[in-house]
Amino acid sequence: MKTRDKILLSSLELFNERGERNVTTNHIAAHLAISPGNLYYHFRNKSDIIYEIFLEYEKLVDFYLDIPEDRAMTLDDMTFYLESVFDGLWSYRFFHRDLEYLLDSDQRLRQDYRDFTNRCLASISRIFEKLAEAGIIEPQEEDLRSAMSLNVWLVITNWMAFLKTAHAAEESACLTLTELKQGIYQVLTLEIPYLTPAYRERVMALREKYRPALHDREDPGAAACK
Amino acid sequence: MKTRDKILLSSLELFNERGERNVTTNHIAAHLAISPGNLYYHFRNKSDIIYEIFLEYEKLVDFYLDIPEDRAMTLDDMTFYLESVFDGLWSYRFFHRDLEYLLDSDQRLRQDYRDFTNRCLASISRIFEKLAEAGIIEPQEEDLRSAMSLNVWLVITNWMAFLKTAHAAEESACLTLTELKQGIYQVLTLEIPYLTPAYRERVMALREKYRPALHDREDPGAAACK
DNA sequence: GACTCACTAGAGTATATACTCTAATAATAC
């Protein structure tokens, strides 16, 4: 593997693990057993590394959220979207953590992220539209649909931050992909009132699969670590 | 005013304005025209300053979210809770921005914030319960109510971060309290499906007051700065 | 074998950051 790619991979790994703020270019170089000079041969600065990682993330999510327009949407599609988005969120979880600082220090990223958000919101809204077309949820006016999409976005993008703070008593390493996906339970909660009678039971059953284990709620401190 | 209090006040101001990460203890001292030594006479370290600010924030929100148990809840109460919580969020807005890092570097804060979150979630859930008792929303099972409360919490605590990133093309100084309160529109969106017929119109009218101006959605870049 | 060029090592630098130390001054207690 090329050094440049190794730098990106290691950076992502370290960022996710320790948070971007706690990872210096020297750490990255040391982790790869290369010299800082070598790192700076491949990237002008730390921001450039982060920007490239963002581009990967963006590409991944854009790929996941590509809505096929030639056929109706199914419940499986919806599940796939939710699962995929949370997968992506997990793989690039450092990103939303330090988002504001990152955007403050990189113009390009700021603009690109803004466009990215708008694309995601449009996709979520389109998904709602197609779910209505498929008779899974009741159709809603555009106004409400876009406000709902925004709420979905807020829940999705901040679910992990919530988990981290709720689990704050333990090691951060305790966070697992499974727990992260309990966010799906929260997203489906938003949909409940809009479900059609025909699909209500099926979606509720789906939601049940992601329900957080009881002890997570009543005594988060006692949760066992993986 | 005592130096100690001035330090807390200036710190909060600078943190809110530039983000905790971009504000050093030397900046704070310089801003107050006192020496760094003076600052460190009053506080052992930066974390201590942040912790004290958190205690103020916590006190404020706890005060706001004190639910009177001796009478029924009104729509005005609900409005008050929403307005107050967003006021608090605005006054201590640096806090949620760098939350994860802050919790990572301060044990006390981690534990206290966790308890704080749980208290807030309980309060939100209690508000829903009392809104149902007052006939404003339909009563819900506890399960659903707590999932809804969590969604409300996610929307509230992350509304500002969203605004910041959505407005990312402009100066961050553009963010106003008014815009922040459009978060109330989003929270009320969550309630819509649960409103009783008796109150539906009134709540929808209330929600309308917080609706974001059209241009904010369609062309955020063109929004005029205060 | 000379040359190029992508790549790498590693020492080095300017600056910043959190924090300390000493000495002095103002406020208060007795």
Add this chain to the structure above:
DNA sequence: GTATTATTAGAGTATATACTCTAGTGAGTC
């Protein structure tokens, strides 16, 4: 007044951080 305590200034320090500079190495080309 004197002693004590609270407060402040300001120079200083150890460390970290992002990044630079110079001097290469090794693989391929002609």
